[in-house]
Every structure is written in structure tokens, then in C-alpha cells.
Amino acid sequence: MSTVLTRLAEVLEARKGADPDSSYVARLYAKGSDAILKKIGEEATETVMAAKDGDAEKIIYEVADLWFHSLVLLASRGLHPDAVLAELDRRFGQSGLAEKAARGG
Amino acid sequence: MSTVLTRLAEVLEARKGADPDSSYVARLYAKGSDAILKKIGEEATETVMAAKDGDAEKIIYEVADLWFHSLVLLASRGLHPDAVLAELDRRFGQSGLAEKAARGG
Amino acid sequence: MSTVLTRLAEVLEARKGADPDSSYVARLYAKGSDAILKKIGEEATETVMAAKDGDAEKIIYEVADLWFHSLVLLASRGLHPDAVLAELDRRFGQSGLAEKAARGG
Amino acid sequence: MSTVLTRLAEVLEARKGADPDSSYVARLYAKGSDAILKKIGEEATETVMAAKDGDAEKIIYEVADLWFHSLVLLASRGLHPDAVLAELDRRFGQSGLAEKAARGG
Numbered sequence: 001m002s003t004v005l006t007r008l009a010e011v012l013e014a015r016k017g018a019d020p021d022s023s024y025v026a027r028l029y030a031k032g033s034d035a036i037l038k039k040i041g042e043e044a045t046e047t048v049m050a051a052k053d054g055d056a057e058k059i060i061y062e063v064a065d066l067w068f069h070s071l072v073l074l075a076s077r078g079l080h081p082d083a084v085l086a087e088l089d090r091r092f093g094q095s096g097l098a099e100k101a102a103r104g105g
Numbered sequence: 106m107s108t109v110l111t112r113l114a115e116v117l118e119a120r121k122g123a124d125p126d127s128s129y130v131a132r133l134y135a136k137g138s139d140a141i142l143k144k145i146g147e148e149a150t151e152t153v154m155a156a157k158d159g160d161a162e163k164i165i166y167e168v169a170d171l172w173f174h175s176l177v178l179l180a181s182r183g184l185h186p187d188a189v190l191a192e193l194d195r196r197f198g199q200s201g202l203a204e205k206a207a208r209g210g
Numbered sequence: 211m212s213t214v215l216t217r218l219a220e221v222l223e224a225r226k227g228a229d230p231d232s233s234y235v236a237r238l239y240a241k242g243s244d245a246i247l248k249k250i251g252e253e254a255t256e257t258v259m260a261a262k263d264g265d266a267e268k269i270i271y272e273v274a275d276l277w278f279h280s281l282v283l284l285a286s287r288g289l290h291p292d293a294v295l296a297e298l299d300r301r302f303g304q305s306g307l308a309e310k311a312a313r314g315g
Numbered sequence: 316m317s318t319v320l321t322r323l324a325e326v327l328e329a330r331k332g333a334d335p336d337s338s339y340v341a342r343l344y345a346k347g348s349d350a351i352l353k354k355i356g357e358e359a360t361e362t363v364m365a366a367k368d369g370d371a372e373k374i375i376y377e378v379a380d381l382w383f384h385s386l387v388l389l390a391s392r393g394l395h396p397d398a399v400l401a402e403l404d405r406r407f408g409q410s411g412l413a414e415k416a417a418r419g420g
Contacts, residue, residue: 004190008197034259037153041255041356044149045248045363047175048142052367056184063175064192070152070168079161085109087169092113143360146251150258150356154349157262214400218407247363254359254381258352261388269392273385274402280362280378289371295319297379302323 005071005081012075028072036076039069110176110186117180133177141181144174215281215291222285238282246286249279320386320396327390343387351391354384 015023020030028035043066050058074081120128125135133140148171155163176186225233230240238245253276260268281291330338335345343350358381365373386396 004194004197008193011197033156037156037259038252038255040149040152041258042248042252044145044171045251045360047145047178048251048360048363049244049247049367051138051142051178051182052364056182059178059182060184060188060192063179064189064196066149066175067172067189068193068196070171073152073156073164074168077156077161077164079165083165084169084172087165088113088173089109091169091173092109092116139364142364143357146360146363147353147357150255150353153255153258153356154262154352157259214404214407218403221407243366247366250359250362254355257355257385257388261348261352261392266392266394269388270394270398270402273389273399274406276359276385277382277399278403278406280381283362283366283374284378287366287371287374289375293375294379294382297375298323298383299319301379301383302319302326 005085008068008071009075009081012071016075025072029076033076036069036073040066040073043069110190113173113176114180114186117176121180130177134181138181141174141178145171145178148174215295218278218281219285219291222281226285235282239286243286246279246283250276250283253279320400323383323386324390324396327386331390340387344391348391351384351388355381355388358384 012025015025016029018026018029020027028039043062047059047062047066050062070084071081074084117130120130121134123131123134125132133144148167152164152167152171155167175189179186179189222235225235226239228236228239230237238249253272257269257272257276260272280294284291284294327340330340331344333341333344335342343354358377362374362377362381365377385399389396389399
């Protein structure tokens with residue numbers, strides 16, 4: 001399971017030069033940065049709605065959509081999900097999210 | 106790097122019964138589901154703002170915040186990030202996000 | 211200018227029974243409540259993006275979109291924008307938003 | 316009721332030079348543009364949550380919060396809510412939101 005994000009990042013990288021008609025991601029890149037950001041706002045809203053519905057399957061589906069479009073954003077800026085995981089690890093490593101608590105969240 | 110999400114999920118699980126004053130996450134659980142969902146909306150907005158600023162470090166920081174609060178949501182519902190990764194893998198496995206393209210995204 | 215919201219509320223009320231193919235709003239009602247809520251999340255994100263771009267015309271356009279879909283939400287629940295204006299007036303009447311400050315915003 | 320937005324715009328304008336400690340809005344201006352935009356994302360999420368709860372009073376309260384922070388954004392950019400109402404009227408005047416339908420919403 002652990003390499004899913006890495007493999008997905010590779011696919012997203014490979015799609016960068018692709019024909020916009022060839023895939024959803026190629027089309028999203030072609031539409032430009034604002035289209036990607038708009039999707040992040042949308043998927044966050046849908047995650048909230050799924051959680052309000054109390055539908056576990058839908059929550060997983062929408063969080064996957066949210067993370068997916070986060071990965072597209074990262075790829076579009078030449079960033080890798082490992083940097084996000086490292087940031088999470090950095091906070092987590094500091095004795096259980098103490099840093100987050102310290103800055104008042 | 107690969108086990109960061111799993112280890113974080115374990116920490117989040119362990120925090121469930123903790124004193125609200127003991128950590129940021131314990132406090133968030135105590136505030137209840139709406140407080141967690143509100144954070145997802147907030148962090149998505151901050152991710153969009155960081156991307157608009159074109160600040161790579163801030164993008165990574167805000168995506169980490171967004172994923173972190175997604176993990177808190179999952180934990181609060183008894184769900185595991187592996188289910189999200191499996192969903193991403195399922196889509197990815199279907200020859201490069203074809204499924205996503207098919208449903209019109 | 212002052213009656214725009216009232217007149218718009220009347221139009222939105224009148225559209226409720228209309229053929230989904232007859233207008234954007236009739237289609238939105240037909241799609242159901244989640245579709246309306248999703249638009250509110252979308253338009254808020256687009257407002258933030260327009261503001262980040264520093265484009266005054268776009269800010270006005272997106273705030274109009276955000277308010278418009280708020281009005282659709284209100285209409286869909288049998289609520290009137292006057293109730294929102296009354297709530298704003300109630301806060302404003304309390305010597306300049308003091309209530310808002312009091313509850314910590 | 317009709318002059319609420321105009322009077323609120325006047326108050327927001329007057330608060331611009333005020334001591335950050337004197338009111339919620341003065342504090343928000345002092346925090347800067349990102350703080351205002353973050354509130355718009357937050358309040359949109361809270362509106363969606365209130366609607367999901369099916370709580371009419373809360374919907375009105377949260378839409379008021381959303382509109383209020385939209386007004387703060389407008390004021391912070393030297394814009395007036397009349398411009399937003401004019402934009403709504405322009406669309407509305409074109410035979411019932413036909414323009415909106417035309418551009419595909």
C-alpha cells in the first residue's frame with residue numbers, strides 16, 4: 001500500500017506533456033492552475049458533505065478525491081508528496097503533534 | 106517515508122480517549138465532528154491561497170495540514186488511511202485514471 | 211438597487227416548479243440540495259482566488275455568484291433573504307458589530 | 316430592510332482606520348487580506364454544514380456570516396456591495412438568469 005502515493009506521483013508527472021484529450025489529468029493541467037485549485041475547494045466541500053451524511057464509503061471516496069487533486073497540485077508545481085509526508089513526519093516526530101498544539105492550530 | 110500515514114493513524118487512534126487539554130488532536134476530538142470538518146474547509150482554503158501565492162514551502166505546509174485533518178476525520182469515524190490509498194490505487198490501477206475520466210470527474 | 215435581493219428571491223421561488231431544462235436554477239433545484247451546497251463551496255473558492263488575483267471586476271463577479279447560490283439555498287429551504295439582512299441588522303444594530311466581537315468571531 | 320447592506324458598508328468603511336483592539340472588523344483588517352479570505356472559506360463550510368443539519372436558524376446565521384465577510388472583503392478592496400447587487404440585477408434583468416444558463420453555470 002505504501003507506494004501508492006509515489007506511483008501516483010509518477011503517473012501525474014508523466015501526464016504533464018500529454019494531449020488534453022487523452023485523460024482527465026491531462027485535461028486538468030491544460031485548463032490551468034485555477035482549475036486545479038477550484039477542484040480542491042470542491043472536493044473539500046464534498047468531503048464535508050459526505051461526513052455530514054455519515055456515509056463511510058463516501059467519506060473514503062471524497063477524501064481520495066481530495067488527496068488526488070492535492071497530488072495534481074503538487075505535480076503541477078514540481079513538488080513531490082514525499083515532501084508532504086516529511087512535513088507530517090516532522091510534526092509527528094516532535095512527540096505527538098506537540099508542535100501543532102504549540103502554534104495553536 | 107512510506108509508513109508515515111500508518112504511524113500517524115496509530116497516534117490519532119491512541120489520542121481518542123485522551124484529556125482534551127493534553128494535545129491539539131485530543132482537543133479537536135472533544136470539540137466534536139463539526140470542528141474537524143470546519144478545519145478541512147479552512148485548510149483547503151489555505152492550500153488554495155498558498156498556491157495562489159506561488160510559495161512552494163507554504164503549499165507543502167498547507168497540503169500537510171489538509172491531509173492531517175483528513176486523517177483526523179478518518180480516525181474520528183473509525184476509518185483508516187489505507188482505505189483511501191486503496192481507493193486511489195483502484196482508480197490508478199485501472200490504466201491511469203481512466204475511471205475518473207470516464208465519470209467526467 | 212435595494213430591491214434586487216427581494217426580486218431575485220421572487221424569481222427563485224417562481225422557478226421551483228419549473229422544468230429542469232427551462233433554466234439554470236430549475237436544473238440546480240432538480241439536481242438536489244447537495245448540488246446547491248457544492249456550488250457554495252465552489253463559489254467561495256473562486257471568490258478567494260479572484261481576491262488573490264487582485265482583480266476587482268472578478269471579485270465582484272464571484273461575490274455575486276456566491277450570493278446568488280446562497281439565495282438559491284435559502285429559496286430551496288423556504289427561507290427569505292430578508293431574514294439574513296435582519297440578522298446582519300441585528301448584529302450591526304448592537305453598536306457596531308460588538309456582538310460579533312464578543313463571541314470571538 | 317433594504318438599506319442594511321449600504322449601512323453596513325458605511326460602517327466597514329469607517330472602521331478602516333480604527334485601532335485593531337477596538338472591534339472585530341478592525342482586528343480583521345489589521346490581520347490582513349489572507350485572514351479575510353480564510354474567513355470566507357470558513358463561513359462557506361459552516362453554511363454547508365448548517366444546511367446539512369437542516370437547521371433553518373443556523374442556515375440564516377451562517378449565510379449572514381458569509382455575506383458579512385464578503386462585505387469585509389469588498390470594503391478592504393475599496394468596492395461597494397452595490398456593484399454586486401448591480402451584477403445580480405444585470406443577470407436577473409436578462410430575462411430570468413438566462414445569461415447564467417447560457418454560460419453553463
